[in-house]
Amino acid sequence: MITMTEIAKLTGVSQPTVSRVLNGNTAVNPKIRERVLACAREHEFQPNVIAQSLVGSKTHLIGVVLTDISNAFFADLVKYLEQEARKSGYSLILFNSNYNTEQEKESLAVVQRYRVDGLIVVPVDETSAQWNAQIRRLDIPTVVITRHVEGMDSVYVTHREAGAQVGRHLWEEGYEEYIFFGTTRDAKYQGFAEELKKHGPGFGRKLTVITSKEEAKVKAGLEAYFRKERGRTGIFAYNDRRAVQMLGLLQMLGIDVPGQAGLVGFDNTYMCEFLYPRLSSVSQPNEEMATWAMKRLIRKIEDPEKGREVKNRALKATLICRESSKKQ
Amino acid sequence: MITMTEIAKLTGVSQPTVSRVLNGNTAVNPKIRERVLACAREHEFQPNVIAQSLVGSKTHLIGVVLTDISNAFFADLVKYLEQEARKSGYSLILFNSNYNTEQEKESLAVVQRYRVDGLIVVPVDETSAQWNAQIRRLDIPTVVITRHVEGMDSVYVTHREAGAQVGRHLWEEGYEEYIFFGTTRDAKYQGFAEELKKHGPGFGRKLTVITSKEEAKVKAGLEAYFRKERGRTGIFAYNDRRAVQMLGLLQMLGIDVPGQAGLVGFDNTYMCEFLYPRLSSVSQPNEEMATWAMKRLIRKIEDPEKGREVKNRALKATLICRESSKKQ
DNA sequence: TTGTAGGCGTTATCAG
DNA sequence: CTGATAACGCCTACAA
Numbered sequence: 001m002i003t004m005t006e007i008a009k010l011t012g013v014s015q016p017t018v019s020r021v022l023n024g025n026t027a028v029n030p031k032i033r034e035r036v037l038a039c040a041r042e043h044e045f046q047p048n049v050i051a052q053s054l055v056g057s058k059t060h061l062i063g064v065v066l067t068d069i070s071n072a073f074f075a076d077l078v079k080y081l082e083q084e085a086r087k088s089g090y091s092l093i094l095f096n097s098n099y100n101t102e103q104e105k106e107s108l109a110v111v112q113r114y115r116v117d118g119l120i121v122v123p124v125d126e127t128s129a130q131w132n133a134q135i136r137r138l139d140i141p142t143v144v145i146t147r148h149v150e151g152m153d154s155v156y157v158t159h160r161e162a163g164a165q166v167g168r169h170l171w172e173e174g175y176e177e178y179i180f181f182g183t184t185r186d187a188k189y190q191g192f193a194e195e196l197k198k199h200g201p202g203f204g205r206k207l208t209v210i211t212s213k214e215e216a217k218v219k220a221g222l223e224a225y226f227r228k229e230r231g232r233t234g235i236f237a238y239n240d241r242r243a244v245q246m247l248g249l250l251q252m253l254g255i256d257v258p259g260q261a262g263l264v265g266f267d268n269t270y271m272c273e274f275l276y277p278r279l280s281s282v283s284q285p286n287e288e289m290a291t292w293a294m295k296r297l298i299r300k301i302e303d304p305e306k307g308r309e310v311k312n313r314a315l316k317a318t319l320i321c322r323e324s325s326k327k328q
Numbered sequence: 329m330i331t332m333t334e335i336a337k338l339t340g341v342s343q344p345t346v347s348r349v350l351n352g353n354t355a356v357n358p359k360i361r362e363r364v365l366a367c368a369r370e371h372e373f374q375p376n377v378i379a380q381s382l383v384g385s386k387t388h389l390i391g392v393v394l395t396d397i398s399n400a401f402f403a404d405l406v407k408y409l410e411q412e413a414r415k416s417g418y419s420l421i422l423f424n425s426n427y428n429t430e431q432e433k434e435s436l437a438v439v440q441r442y443r444v445d446g447l448i449v450v451p452v453d454e455t456s457a458q459w460n461a462q463i464r465r466l467d468i469p470t471v472v473i474t475r476h477v478e479g480m481d482s483v484y485v486t487h488r489e490a491g492a493q494v495g496r497h498l499w500e501e502g503y504e505e506y507i508f509f510g511t512t513r514d515a516k517y518q519g520f521a522e523e524l525k526k527h528g529p530g531f532g533r534k535l536t537v538i539t540s541k542e543e544a545k546v547k548a549g550l551e552a553y554f555r556k557e558r559g560r561t562g563i564f565a566y567n568d569r570r571a572v573q574m575l576g577l578l579q580m581l582g583i584d585v586p587g588q589a590g591l592v593g594f595d596n597t598y599m600c601e602f603l604y605p606r607l608s609s610v611s612q613p614n615e616e617m618a619t620w621a622m623k624r625l626i627r628k629i630e631d632p633e634k635g636r637e638v639k640n641r642a643l644k645a646t647l648i649c650r651e652s653s654k655k656q
Numbered sequence: 657t658t659g660t661a662g663g664c665g666t667t668a669t670c671a672g
Numbered sequence: 673c674t675g676a677t678a679a680c681g682c683c684t685a686c687a688a
Contacts, residue, residue, distance in 0.1 A: 001443070003681055014659050019683065029657060044465065049441045050381045051681035054664050059378060061421075069410065075403035081612060082397065082424045086431075091438055093389075094422045096410045103414075110419055113377045115329070137372065139329075241598060248604035271599065276576035331665055342675045347667065357673065379665035382680045 002043040011035045022047065053115065062297065063111035063140075065095045065104060066122035073267055073286070074122065078143065080290030081120060090117070090139050099124050105134060112138055118297045122146045141300035141307060143293045149311065153296055155289045155313040162282050162317040163191025163236070166264050168281075169319055171199050173327045175262050177206045177231050181218075181246055182238030184209055188266065192236055211319035219249050226255060233261045234325065240265040240272065240281055247275060247324070262325035286317050299321030330371040339363045342416030349629070381443065390466075390625065391439035393423045393432060397538065401595055401614070402450065405473065408618030409448060410612035416626050418445070427452050433462060440466055446625045450474045469628035469635060471621045477642065481624055483617050483641040490610050490645040491519030491564070494592050497608075497647055498562030499527050499654045503590050504537045505559050509546075509574055513587065516594065518587035520564055547577050554583060561589045562653065568593040568609055575603060590653035614641050 004022065008015040013032055020026045020044070021036040028178055039045075053059040056078075062085055066074050081094050093114060095107035095313050111119060119142040123131055127145045135142060166188075170178065173321030175305030178196060180189050189209070194205045210221050225233075237243035247257065249287035255261050257277055263274065268283035336343040341360055348354045349364040350373070367373075381387040390413055394402050410420050421442060423435035432452050439447060451459055454475045454640070463470060463480075472482035494516075498506065506524060508517050510561040515631055517537070522532045538549050553561075565571035571593030575585065583589050593600065596611035620641055628635030 001440075005681070015681085016660085016683075020658090023683090027657070032658090046437065046441045047380075048443060048681050050378055050387060051664090052442055053378045054376075054382055054681080055668090055683050057664075064422075068407070070400070070407040072398070072400045072403065072405045075400065075406075076398045078403075078422070079396070079398040079424055079426075082422065083426075086423075091442070092422045093412065094392075094406070094420045095414075098407075098411075105664060109374065112329075113374045114419070115376060186627055221473055241602070245602035246598050248602045248606075249685080251604040271572050274569070274573035274576045276579040278576075333665070343665090344676085345674060347665095348674085351667090355673065360674090376665050379680090380667075382665080382682090383667050385680075398665080 001048075002040075004045075007036060007039050007043070007045060011039050041310065057115075059115050059117055061093050061114055061116045062090045062091050062294075063095065063107075063114070063116040063119045064092050064121075065096050065097060065107045065111065065119065067099050067124055069094070069096045069105075072269060075286070076286045077290045077314055080287045081294050083292035084291050085298075090298065097124050101125065101128065101131070104131070108134055108138060112140065112294075114136070116140060118142065120145055120293055120297060123149070141297060141304075143297045143300070144167070145289060145293045147161075151310060153300070153311050155293050155296075155315065157284050157289070157315050157317050159187035159317075160191035160194075162266070162319070163188035163193075164195040165191075165317070165319045166236045166282060167192045167195030170236070170262055170264065170325060171196065171323065173234070173258075173262055175232045175234030175325075177208075177233045178203075179208045179210060179225070179233060179235040181210050181235060181242050183211055186238055186240060188236070218245070219252070222249055222253060222255075226253065226260075230260075231243050232259070235261055236265045237263065237265050240267045240269045240279070243279055243281065244271065244275065247279065257326050258326050264319070264325050268320055272320070272322060275296045275324075280322045280325040281320055283318045283320050285317070289315060329376075330368075330373050331376070333375075335364060335367050335371070335373060339367050385443075387443050387445055388418050389421050389442055389444040390418045390422050390530065390622075391423065391435075391442070391444040391447045392449075393425060393435045393447065395425050395427050395432075395440065395452055396640060397422070397424045400597060401612070404614045405618045408615045409622050412619050412622035413626075418626065429453065429456065429459070432459070436462055436466060440468065444468060446470065448473055448621055448625060451477070469625060469632075471625045471628070473617060473621045476642075479638060481628070481639050483621050483624075483643065485612050485617070486642050487645075488522075489514035490594070490647070491516035491521075493519075493522040493645070493647045494564045494610060495520045495523030497649065498564070498590055498592065498653060499524065501562070501586075501590055503560045503651055503653075505561045505563030506531075506533070507553070507561060507563040508535065508537045508566075509563060509570050509624050510537075511539055512537055514566055516564070516566055543577075546573070547580070550577055550583075554581065554588075558588075559569045560587070561592045563589055564594050565591065568595045568597045568607070569605055571609065572599065572603065573598035575607065586652050586654050592647070592653050596648055600648070600650060603652075608650045608653040609648055611646045611648050612628055613645070615645060 004018040005015045008018045020028050021033050097104035101124050119140050126149045144152050148154050148156045212218050237246050265279050266280040268281040272279040272281045332346040333343045336346045348356050349361050425432035429452050446466050454477045472480050476482050476484045540546050565574050593607050593609040596609040600607040600609045
């Protein structure tokens with residue numbers, strides 16, 4: 001890899017002159033300019049951004065530290081993050097914490113050693129004191145994505161509200177009893193339950209929660225559930241994976257969807273369109289989330305004044321109604 | 329961010345001494361050592377790897393340039409790549425070409441400007457002369473993953489062999505006619521067709537290809553297909569996405585799976601286990617592929633001698649038989 | 657318009 | 673054991 005100094009020697013000028021030509025800032029003698037450019041082209045000069053970073057104290061590197069890149073949802077976010085960063089000439093240096101706080105901690109340290117200009121993070125546990133302490137000491141412009149953290153910039157989707165949307169939808173479609181497939185700590189559950197509560201005081205008896213991740217247990221639970229005399233049941237699964245599993249189980253048990261049971265998933269992954277019946281699901285605004293996060297981050301980096309105040313962006317999810325939860 | 333020079337001033341020693349202490353290479357006076365370490369800890373010193381890179385001509389950065397990070401298959405690979413790189417102290421700088429050769433070209437240039445130590449690539453089109461010229465001129469240790477490129481290190485799965493496996497399986501399960509859902513350029517198709525050919529000369533009439541990506545056309549094609557008198561039909565979809573779509577269509581048309589039609593997908597994604605009937609699928613050794621690629625790359629980087637010769641690794645995929653293609 | 661000098665934060669190589 | 677000194681590749685004054 002040829003350097004400016006070498007080009008300088010080759011063309012008989014000084015290195016700063018080469019720099020001027022290659023960066024096109026200042027005016028230079030056209031003859032020299034041509035000579036230098038020709039030489040650079042010939043040797044396929046590529047500036048050493050490492051050296052540029054050292055002097056300019058700007059690396060054009062953005063650290064991305066997230067919990068699970070193999071999760072399609074995050075992978076999708078990364079795609080848009082990269083797209084947006086690229087537009088402004090930044091590159092992504094990627095770390096996967098794998099939901100492991102040790103790895104996350106180490107990743108944040110590495111990111112600091114690379115002197116990244118900014119940071120996009122999906123914390124393993126944003127309530128952890130250790131994490132909060134570390135991320136704040138880093139003193140790097142940061143945007144939290146997917147979670148809401150007090151005192152830091154963040155973009156996230158209002159899961160509670162999304163849960164309420166699903167509750168309303170299932171109620172409107174005439175489902176009389178309900179199942180939530182997930183944990184009660186999930187904000188989606190809370191919104192879902194609250195919404196249903198509005199439609200009658202007896203909702204407690206009408207809302208069942210299935211928490212287990214073991215298929216056999218889930219199946220047994222469903223069997224027991226449907227053995228009783230039941231009205232039409234609306235089921236909300238906390239993500240599409242689980243929704244697909246639920247659909248498979250319902251089909252296995254011979255329960256008609258959406259007749260006896262309506263089903264709504266979460267994430268609106270591509271397969272929703274492919275399943276039979278097509279799966280209703282809640283769509284998160286991935287592109288918007290990623291784009292906002294990156295734009296915001298770059299603004300913080302390039303305009304520290306405006307970047308100072310903390311901005312939070314709560315985005316709404318959209319329920320996509322398909323066949324799996326339709327009125328009969 | 330405190331630097332070695334600052335620590336040196338604070339502790340009244342020279343900067344190189346600080347470097348020695350912090351790197352623990354050479355022996356230093358225990359008193360000074362303690363003083364320096366204390367100071368470094370107090371100010372949470374983190375070495376500037378950018379500066380280290382500049383002098384050491386090693387960035388510990390590995391460029392990853394792939395076609396579509398939002399594809400679950402590649403996202404999975406990235407997870408393992410990161411894991412393996414991390415073990416050896418390397419970090420990933422990630423680029424998504426989005427199947428766009430312009431973006432790919434630019435990414436390769438950026439990667440070079442960052443002076444990455446190595447490169448993992450999934451080319452948009454490995455047969456392109458332009459790409460071949462560029463990648464070779466880069467002169468960076470590179471491992472191609474997922475594709476086979478003459479004269480370069482690569483790991484890939486033998487799709488042709490996988491296709492043959494599927495053909496054999498469907499034949500053994502008693503399917504008498506066959507559909508391939510994908511394109512005939514796909515090596516999977518070739519292996520599939522060749523295998524079927526072994527079981528009788530009339531295979532040409534018995535193997536139908538559905539290429540369209542438009543659901544309506546696919547549906548119409550299937551309807552026309554099954555309107556005729558048909559034996560049991562074995563269907564091979566080029567990936568799980570398509571297999572799910574196919575399954576949905578078959579269910580919609582009221583065709584019994586695996587009775588009238590058997591179905592096999594490709595990629596063995598999580599949903600195979602969740603669908604009803606459970607989907608047979610070909611499992612690619614993602615972890616092995618990624619791990620091999622990264623280990624090989626690091627070896628090339630750290631031991632240029634051994635890294636010189638070109639190594640190719642062809643991995644076999646494994647067919648996972650489930651309910652969707654079982655003998656009746 | 658061009659060259660010289662200095663510095664970014666390290667590491668490495670010398671003397672001492 | 674420790675401190676100068678040079679070097680990595682580039683940029684930004686400053687001077688000519």
